[in-house]
Amino acid sequence: MNVLGIETSCDETAAGVVGGPGLQEQDELVPAAGEQGGLLVDVTYSQQVHAEFGGVVPELASRAHLEKIVPTVSTALRRAGILRPDAVAVTAGPGLMGAVLVGLSFAKAAAMAWGVPVLGVNHLEGHALSPFIGAALPRQPFLALVVSGGHSSLYRVAGVGSYECLARTVDDAAGEAFDKVARMLGLGYPGGPLIDHLARQGDASAVPFPRPKAPGLDMSFSGLKTAVRTWLEKHPDTPRADVAASFQEAVVDVLLDRLGRAALDTGLDVVAVSGGVASNTRFRQRLQSSGMDLRIPPARFCTDNGAMIAHAGRLGLLAGRRSPPDLGVRAVWPLGSASSSGLST
Ligand code: KG4
Numbered sequence: 347m348n349v350l351g352i353e354t355s356c357d358e359t360a361a362g363v364v365g366g367p368g369l370q371e372q373d374e375l376v377p378a379a380g381e382q383g384g385l386l387v388d389v390t391y392s393q394q395v396h397a398e399f400g401g402v403v404p405e406l407a408s409r410a411h412l413e414k415i416v417p418t419v420s421t422a423l424r425r426a427g428i429l430r431p432d433a434v435a436v437t438a439g440p441g442l443m444g445a446v447l448v449g450l451s452f453a454k455a456a457a458m459a460w461g462v463p464v465l466g467v468n469h470l471e472g473h474a475l476s477p478f479i480g481a482a483l484p485r486q487p488f489l490a491l492v493v494s495g496g497h498s499s500l501y502r503v504a505g506v507g508s509y510e511c512l513a514r515t516v517d518d519a520a521g522e523a524f525d526k527v528a529r530m531l532g533l534g535y536p537g538g539p540l541i542d543h544l545a546r547q548g549d550a551s552a553v554p555f556p557r558p559k560a561p562g563l564d565m566s567f568s569g570l571k572t573a574v575r576t577w578l579e580k581h582p583d584t585p586r587a588d589v590a591a592s593f594q595e596a597v598v599d600v601l602l603d604r605l606g607r608a609a610l611d612t613g614l615d616v617v618a619v620s621g622g623v624a625s626n627t628r629f630r631q632r633l634q635s636s637g638m639d640l641r642i643p644p645a646r647f648c649t650d651n652g653a654m655i656a657h658a659g660r661l662g663l664l665a666g667r668r669s670p671p672d673l674g675v676r677a678v679w680p681l682g683s684a685s686s687s688g689l690s691t
Pocket residue numbers: 356493494495496497520521522524525536537538539542621622623624625626627648649650
């Protein structure tokens with residue numbers, strides 16, 4: 347079953363196709379166990395229009411999605427060598443509503459024209475399962491950390507569609523903190539990759555930034571962001587690379603601390619890490635040497651992409667999930683809430 351995945355929740359217009367045997371050929375398939383959907387293609391158009399504003403402008407994002415959605419999807423289908431997919435998976439939330447609307451409207455119309463089912467996918471589920479694009483799911487349950495621009499959450503995954511949120515950020519998301527600190531350092535947007543790059547020339551122990559704590563396993567990054575601002579006010583001559591490296595190290599310490607504690611608390615040893623921040627070079631190095639049973643996608647599947655939506659959608663479709671014809675967008679859609687299964691939205 348070839349599934350077209352469409353992602354337009356923020357500033358990437360993306361389409362991916364994931365394929366492999368469907369239920370007809372594999373009747374004994376236990377949903378999500380041992381099922382490997384191979385990646386056929388992934389096409390991502392990153393909108394440049396926001397750079398001069400230092401952040402994503404929702405109205406401009408919607409307009410750019412509208413312009414790019416048809417070329418992006420047709421390129422993906424052409425590269426996959428198919429005229430039409432067997433099903434369409436599409437991000438239905440959470441995200442910028444105007445942006446999600448473009449992808450969802452397109453997906454519903456295309457699925458109707460092709461006469462194939464459509465499944466609304468939770469963007470966070472796309473990230474959480476992205477370490478397993480083209481690979482089998484691990485033994486369940488396992489831990490999944492999603493660290494992106496809008497979310498920093500830790501889940502216990504009991505199976506596809508079964509997520510328990512163990513922790514979240516109480517204020518800024520990790521990626522948001524990267525973006526805000528990059529702005530303070532005059533680096534531009536998006537800030538994560540720019541800090542990642544600059545930090546390579548810096549000394550991570552140069553500035554003693556705090557490692558903020560929140561109750562339980564929760565995370566907090568806004569105090570750290572304020573600490574950077576205060577430091578820059580008091581010590582404006584500190585090399586920016588040292589500030590970047592020290593800030594980055596603090597974020598990585600907090601994330602590793604939370605993961606380590608969660609593994610200890612739950613007794614789960616497999617840890618799947620995803621989302622834009624999971625493409626951070628230093629974070630990946632530290633994760634690799636942490637001794638955890640780590641599952642992490644290649645960097646291009648950490649930031650928003652269509653393959654992760656195709657992949658999560660395909661697993662959901664194989665498990666029998668379908669969205670109703672009146673599928674709508676969901677601005678707030680916590681993973682782990684009753685309807686995150688995609689059965690209804
Ligand atoms: O997952 P994503 O593409 O979009 C959301 O769902 O939010 O994540 C984007 C976030 C941005 O905040 C961006 O600055 C951050 O991920 N990011 C990074 C890196 N690449 C992207 N943060 C740290 N290091 C990176 N290399």
